[in-house]
Amino acid sequence: MGRKITIEPVTRVEGHGKVTIQLDSQGQVTDTRLHIVEFRxxxxxxxxxxxxxAPVLVQRLCGICPVSHHLAAAKAMDVIVGAGTGDGLTPTAEKMRRLMHYGQIFQSHALHFFHLVSPDLLFGIDADPAIRNIIGVAIHHKDLAVQGVMMRKFGQEIIRATAGKKIHGTGAIPGGINKCLSTEERDEFLKGSDPLNTKKMIEWAQGALDFFKGYHKKNAAFIDNFAVFPSSHLSLVGKDGALDLYHGVLRAVDSEGKKILNDVDYQDYLKYIGEEVRSWSYMKFPYLKSVGKSDGWYTVGPLGRLNTCDFIPSPLAQKEFEEYKAYTKGKPNNMSMHMHWARLIELLHSAExxxxxxxxxxxxxxDLVVKGKRQSEGVGLLEAPRGTLFHHYRVNEQDQIVMANLIVSTTNNNEPMNRAVNYVAKEKxxxxxxxxxxxxxxxxxxxRCYDPCLSCATHALGRMPLEVKLIDAEGGTVDVGSK
Amino acid sequence: MTASERLRVYVWGIGNPGRRDDGLGIELVRRIEERGLDFLHCEANYQLNIEDAYDIAGADVVVFIDASMEACAPYEFTRIMPSRNISFTTHALDAESVLALCEEINGSSPAAFMLAVRGYEWELGEGLSKEAADGLERATGFLLRVLGESSVEKMEKAETARHSGCRLTEH
Structure with a gap:
């Protein structure tokens, strides 16, 4: 008799999700699906x-990356108030926003690596789940746990100083920002007592990268062969081709590195990106219109970004980028576990x-705010920790929002995550x-390679975020893995 | 009671005010903070995370406040202990795990309580349901009384007990 496995909840991802694995009567995987509840x-x-x-309201969408939504909405509203399409702000406003954004990327990447990934690497993916978690890391590798905690805290303090507060920040407003940094705040981040200063953060980010590379050296077969499949990749890049997480043009490359979206203005994203609906999932499947629904899917996030950009504009991260690119001889990297390597290079870049x-x-x-001729429509894009985030709004003459369309990073990664699940389910x-x-x-x-964020769900006590269901050839549920 | 005799109490609200009653913890902390009590340190965030293990280390007592789908109405107040048994984890941690992480990285953790306020409506939107708003009023009054206690032992005596029919007993 065939079986179907459902993993629900999927642990160490956010919100609600479910994996179903269909097995035939010989125990061969015939189909897999990752279902994620998206709150449209x-x-x-x-x-x-x-x-x-909007920049304050949208933070309610997500408890994990509220700053990304805050800034993407603010960028869209910059267009509405006539402040340009991303490069028209005052230097102070743009740099304060960038600092806020890099603080967010830094804390998010640190959290993901130390809290969610390091247990798998330190103890093995087959290890007892009772120890394969952040508490286990703290017991057996206290220095790593402390670094994770303090790096996350540093990023959060950057967010507090730039956004005004940790929850429902108000720092970014249409056309600019509502505060600059004080000398005291700046000095504290630059020269504060160890470890909460940028010098130590750079040192620790480099240390995390060295840890991963050391692990990779000893476990290359696992890291290089786990969930490997050809993919296109999409991200913002700077107009000069630099890795730029805050602003730029949209670029996509195919699995061989050929440009299939050539540095286009994201205000026109609807010309290039479509969203397919599939009956079995609430979450849409974005695709490149020029390639088509079946093959136009792409990967976003750290792997996507390092596959699309030409260089990283910070010296230590650039050096790491060169080593990373050399590993695949300059070709796009399609190894899912290398997402962690790419993420740690971005962690270092963010610190720098x-x-x-x-x-x-x-x-x-x-000099905080600029305004110009009022517009009725605006798109805000940035590279959130998990990948490209789209915010698109239309506003009427009464200043009311009449249309909003959001494509979040996890939605962009819907197809590659499904492919990764299918790959591993068949192999294991x-x-x-x-x-x-x-x-x-x-x-x-x-x-987890994709660090999906499903936090559309509430986080009240009693709410579980995920479920793997095993279903037989006749459709009966044989086993449910619930954790 | 002199200032030096006061317990250093941290009040930690958790939740998303954009998800109706999920914002109970945040609103309760806002109300407590308005009182300007100098022995209290108030924090609020969408969820608990690993850095909170560092931040709570300076407290004698920490009271976490969260909305609950399961608590006896209008609220439950219970002593919680560090737990190393993470059955699953997301980006967020539960309060017991934060305490355990605090213990591992700092050598000890503060005494801790959970004030779980019963919520009813969780969809996207602003404002509390009527039932949750009523519960919030009672939970605020209760917490202000508890925060005035001079020892952990006295705070423990304020723990609520769950009886058949989920009726709440207040001490």
């Missing part, structure tokens, strides 16, 4: 609200970028008589 209702929620409320920005006197100036589960916890965790390890 938010787009209706903002309709009718004044446009200037924060240090550079904090040494810029523009952050201390008071095909023909197995007994399904172990380690096998199911391997499926989750594949999903």
């Amino acid at each position: 209702g938010f787009e209706r929620f903002v309709q009718g609200r004044p446009y200037w409320e 970028a924060m240090q550079k920005l904090l040494n810029d006197k523009d952050l201390l100036k008071n 589960l095909n023909g197995q008589k007994q399904i172990s916890e380690g096998m199911l965790n391997a499926v989750e390890v594949a999903i």
